[in-house]
Amino acid sequence: MDPVIIVGAGPVGLALSLALARHAVPTVLLDDRPAGDAEEDGRPAGPRPARTVVLRPHTAAFVDRLGAADARERGAPYTAWRVLRGGRTQVRVEFGEAAEPPPLHLSQYALTTTLAALAENSKHVEVFRGSRLTELVREPYGVNAGTRAGTWWRGSWLVGCDGARSTVRKLLEVQYAGRTAVERHAVAAVRADLPWPGEGVLYRGTPRSGPGAECLARPLGDDRWRLDWLLPPGAGVVTPEALVARLEATLRVWTGTRHPSYELLDTGVHTVHHRLARRWRRGRVLLAGDAAHLVGSLGTQQLDEGLADAENLAWKLGRAWHLAGRDDSGDDLVDTYVTERRGAVSARLRAADQVGTLLRRAGGLRAAVRGRSAAELLTDGHLGRGRIGGPPVYDTAPAGLAGAVEVGTPAGARVADVQVIAPDGWTGRLSERLGGDPLLVLVAPGTRVWDRTRWLQAGLMPKLVRLVGELPARARLLVAEAYPGAAPHTVLYIRPDGHLMAAVAGVREESLRLCANRMLGRADDAED
Missing domain, CATH: 3.50.50.60 (FAD/NAD(P)-binding domain)
Structure with missing residues (x-):
């Protein structure tokens, strides 16, 4: 081939x-x-x-x-996100173990x-x-x-x-087809001591600030930052002298220092089409x-x-x-x-x-x-x-699915990254098992405290283990203590890219076969 x-x-x-x-x-x-x-x-x-990316x-x-954990280690996850209007915080979002995971800037x-x-x-x-x-x-x-x-x-x-x-x-x-220069940004990478270590910050000036008063600061670690100033339409060429003047004016406002200390690492202009x-x-x-x-x-x-x-x-x-x-x-x-x-x-x-x-x-x-x-x-x-x-919601669920139930994730949306257990004893995050075969996740409270040899033979597990091997598309079985909005014994059918195909109450063989056929691009009434 x-x-x-x-x-x-x-x-x-x-x-x-x-x-x-x-x-x-x-x-x-x-x-x-x-x-x-x-x-x-x-x-x-x-x-x-100045050439950086933000990964959600x-x-x-x-x-x-893909095995690129080294790239993550060289990046800087946000500790928080903040939107400032003048000197007042309008929005602040915390990241961490007890909150939502952070974007990664690298x-x-x-x-x-x-x-x-x-x-x-x-x-x-x-x-x-x-x-x-x-x-x-x-x-x-x-x-x-x-x-x-x-x-x-x-x-x-x-x-x-x-x-x-x-x-x-x-x-x-x-x-x-499309539009050219929807937005233009002056960009600078600097080493400086800013008031919000580790945070992503969107600073928006007051109405008196005029056009171009919006600036984004993203941390790169080791006191390094990328700063992006939104340029007004028709701003023309951004000269090095004008960019440095803009940088120093911004740092004066942010640090309250007349002559702020900084090291200029790189500059550029970024145009969005x-x-x-x-x-x-x-x-x-x-x-x-x-x-x-x-x-x-x-x-x-x-x-x-x-x-x-x-x-x-x-x-x-x-x-x-x-x-x-x-x-x-x-x-x-x-x-x-x-x-x-x-x-x-x-x-x-x-x-x-x-x-x-x-x-x-x-x-x-x-x-x-x-x-x-x-x-x-x-x-x-x-x-x-x-x-x-936000991540897209795809039209994934087969029509008229028997036993379909609603959970905290709509059908077609990206699943929550919950803790899961595999029949072989592996434990980790659901996201770690994506990318290969589709996943069937059984919501079974108490799994973590039971002996594995016991719960593998209990309740719905024997039937589900058998069904996994018989579906049109090979799938892998996982168990979760809980899933947002899901009742015990709910089964989630999840695509390799992490989007929920459907959630059903119990082990519904015909419904899970329909999910497997839909995932393969077949019509809902297709033969296996």
Whole structure:
């Protein structure tokens, strides 16, 4: 069976190749940059403090499952989030063990180099640097990719993860519609002693501050920070002198010091575009990440969306690859990647456009939008909540599911990261077991205090153990002491990417079979 060809070795392409490797799918990773060049824009390799990314908790967990814990250790999780209006705190959110998990702020270089090292050492991934794609020949059951060097590659599928200027998208003649320069930010990385150690802080000036009074401070650890100033429309060129003046004025306000002490590490200008490819699939060729979409205003994170593409696509493409040549080719399942992820990004863009028009009116200091303050809405974007920034809800539940019950997570939403126990005695977080086979989680209070050999033979467990081995898609069984909103003996069917397919009361064999078929992209009435 031919490998999957991935074009582009940025974070999304690397993450997709490593996620496919977990499904034992071989990949060929083609990158047009020379060996040793790990920057996205062609600059020489090396960390640039102003090029950073924020990973929401579920995305950071996905990166961890790929084996990239080293990147997390080089980042800085927020200890809290704060929105200030002048000197007054409007919103403050605490993070930690007893609260919600924090976003993780880290260098994009650290993330990319960590993923690249894992790919280089994976037996399922072959990385070819200096391989610029120039031709694509699509066939019914495969793809031929030609490079500038004259090398041709044969793949079962090809995924374009090659950025906003995607060669794959251009060769497919897919339109990339949208808006340019939705937001522009002046950026500086500094070492300074700020009043909020470890916190992410959005500072918004008073109405007298005028346009451009909004500044975001994100910690990078070791007293290092990335600062982003929202620029007013038509601000023109940001000169180094103007940026330093802006930085010093901001630090004077924040520290109350006439001559604040700081070390300037890096500067830049970040421009946010909103774009969405008209099509994400033509035959055996797919788009993901920046090649498929650009979104990033109001605190939303483009790379976060690209990694969500990789997580959604990997298990679907993995199954399609292993089913090649059978009647059930997995082709419909791959189509659900396009339906789900394009729909999610499209909804995110619509929400940002609608809310952003109101929030940014009058210098971005509008008091409220539909009963919610601007501070709350911006918090949603930065922390990954609500319509602006929250994880998508997919249409996953089969129709007319017998025994379906409601729990704290709506069907199609991302599950809560509860503590779980496996039949072999392993214990840990639910997020640690995602990414492979689908999961069946039985809610069984008292499991932790019972002897394992006892509860394995008690109640619903024997029936559930038997059923797991008989479902159309192989699944893994876990047990949870509790799950938000779930009664004892509730069974959760969870997709490999952590989205809840459905919750049912007890062991409903027919209902769980319908869930397995729906997860495979089959119609609800499909035969096993």
